[in-house]
């Protein structure tokens with residue numbers, strides 16, 4: 558069944574239903590995902606991903622998981638920084654559309670296919686709000702990272718300043734669904750995208766959650782007038 562959340566009073570899916578609908582949605586939009594992404598981010602997404610990799614602050618050669626890797630953009634940025642990326646995603650469609658030389662594994666973010674403490678770093682881009690259990694995902698990251706390992710998680714955000722938020726709302730909630738519907742040929746998916754930010758806890762709660770599951774030196778910065786946030790932490 559398609560993710561269909563086009564009216565303000567539609568309840569967002571939860572649990573098993575969310576898992577199935579999000580997976581099916583990414584399978585559908587995969588062939589046009591990169592193109593639509595470039596357009597709706599006004600080309601800024603590349604810069605955000607590079608900042609995500611730099612924020613790891615890991616020496617070249619680090620083994621880094623790109624969880625929910627999609628078509629592999631972050632894997633490519635990791636490789637360009639001299640790291641050894643491995644991508645994980647549950648959408649066969651996104652993996653089939655990937656354009657990276659990094660090894661890719663089909664799997665669930667909540668059950669990462671690595672032993673405890675096996676990786677130096679984890680990145681994830683625009684996926685936190687898609688997970689069924691955000692705390693479960695962060696606990697799984699803490700399990701997979703070695704002590705001192707680094708997490709760098711990029712996702713959408715809401716500008717704090719009222720004027721900026723109004724402009725962002727117009728872009729994200731009106732223009733993005735229209736453009737995504739036209740270019741991505743999937744109006745439901747690009748209506749869901751802005752609405753899915755409602756799954757994300759408030760900034761202060763996100764930081765507290767990271768600390769609670771075992772991360773130290775937790776940081777949060779925003780880009781592009783607060784429309785995007787980057788959360789970082791060190792496995793304690």
Ligand SMILES: C[S@@+](CC[C@H](N)C(=O)[O-])C[C@H]1O[C@@H](n2cnc3c(N)ncnc32)[C@H](O)[C@@H]1O
Nearest residue numbers: 583625626627646647648665666682683684687
């Ligand atoms: C918005 S895309 C982001 C893709 C890529 N990280 C990027 O920056 O372009 C979200 C990705 O999360 C993946 N995803 C969502 N839930 C997942 C889960 N539970 N396990 C693995 N991948 C998941 C989707 O298949 C999709 O590829």
